[in-house]
Amino acid sequence: MTPTIAIVAARIFDGTEWHEDSGLLLEQGCVHGIVKTSDIPRGVRRVDYDRQQVVPGFIDLQVNGGGGVRFGEETSAQAIREIASAHARFGTTKLLPTLITDTPDVTALALEAGRQARAANVPGFLGLHLEGPHLSLERKGAHNPSYIRPMTAADMDAICAYRGDAGLVLTTVAPENVTAEQVRALVAAGVVVSIGHSNATAQTARSYFDAGASMVTHLFNAMSPLGNREPGIVGAALDDGRVFAGLIADGVHVDPATIRVSLRSKAPPGDIFLVTDAMQTIGTDLAGFELNGRAIYRNEGTLKLSDGTLAGADIDMISSVRFAHQVLGLPLERVLAMASSVPAKAVGLDDRYGYLRPGYAADFAVLNRELECVHTWVEGREPSSL
Structure with a gap:
């Protein structure tokens, strides 16, 4: 043609x-x-x-909101359209609207919104990311502890059904509330499973990678750290070539030196890619917002609860690219890959996205x-x- x-x-x-x-x-x-x-x-x-x-175009696998809209607070194809449109201004051409820990009813509404967005061919919509509710209370971060719970057969059926009739779905889970057998079943159904918000040991993390989990969510944040005798999830992920890792590059969530060390030490072919973990503040002048009834304060590039807990990020993808290139000193070509081809590969879509x-x-x-x-x-x- x-x-x-x-x-x-x-x-x-x-x-x-x-x-x-x-x-x-x-x-x-x-x-x-x-x-x-x-x-x-x-x-x-x-x-x-x-x-x-x-x-x-940039591919963001963890986007909570944008343009004043938070996915979960609003669950419709129109909400997804507004979030995608807000991030398109900053170079993001594909994204996963991310639902953080919530009730079963809200999760059902989010899955239906994803179906409708795909049917409507919403520009930029790639699929859904369910970040919870099957996480660790000990590493909950800003997630509402009252909603955190074990994964049930009904939860699995809903996720697998979405994968079967609507496409890509990524779910972040913690070994504390999801079994390795459940991970195997999810992966067999085509679901991308990521380990996150967990205090699991490195040995436990490796067993979940063996079960098919192929990713960790926002490396270093809300997970067991790399220690001298216990490598934690961080060490297990960096040491395992099967595993990809999202990372928030805003200079707040992870220190620049830590990012540079992790990039040098990551075992291939798995790699580290950029995520924004952005909230609804992107593309707006909002001074703050409410998250499950709790006030979130926006200040100098951070979003925090009143106790100082980070609650998502206040950064867009092109700002992440600039930070990684200008502050971390990474070659531009590598940074661009971290924002495009690497996340595409992480979810098995590098045969159609991430390259020109x-x-x-x-x-x-x-x-x-x-x-x-x-x-x-x-x-x-x-x-x-x-």
Whole structure:
């Protein structure tokens, strides 16, 4: 088929290498190819981003809210649309709306909202992340302890049913409230299982990785730490090449030195990817909000309960990219991968997302020299149509 749009930029990162003075060819919402500007076919409409750079769209696997909307407080396809739209302003082209620990009724509403969002083809919607309620009380963080409970057969049936008829679902669980047998059943049904909000030992974590858990949720936060005699979940995840790990790069949740050490020590092919863990403050001037009846205070890039407990994050993905590149000193190419191809691989979707290759979704962000997001395209849709 013939390409219909050429995105022209000073340089284009395809997820592996840079292309200078080139055009990204789009056709029916997918990437057709990348060619030199002089080789763009005649008759193709050109969109010029002079002196700017095009990179694969960001994929955020942990997004609690945005644009004033928190998923769970509002559970509808429209709520998901508003959250995705808010994050698209910051280069995120695919995300998992994340439901934190709540009641069975709210969880059911969230699963139905995901079904409706998929049926409506909401731009940016990739699937759902259920972060709880099957977590550890000891490592609950800001999750409401009254809602934390063991996983039941009914819980498993609901998650597996969603996976069967609506697609990708990621669930964060703790060994304290979910058995290894339950993890095996979830993974067999195609559910991505992540270990988090847990005080499990490294040995226990390894047994859950053996059962099929392939990820840990916000590395270092709300989990047993790396110690000299007990490696904890942190040590087990860094040491196991089967495991991917999300990480909040805001300089608040994890110290920069700790992040650099973890990146150097992570066993491949599993890798560390960026998540925002963003709340509804993104894209707004909200001074705070309520979470399950508790006040959350926004102050200088942090969101906290009155006792100082962190309650999600107040950062978008392009800000995370800048932090990782400018503060951590990581090569831009690696940081871009941490925000796109690595999370895509973590959930088994790197055959269609995370790169700008022929046949892949035309998901990309346009960045200026200061690494600010100028425009975001989702599946070939121009920014004005999102």
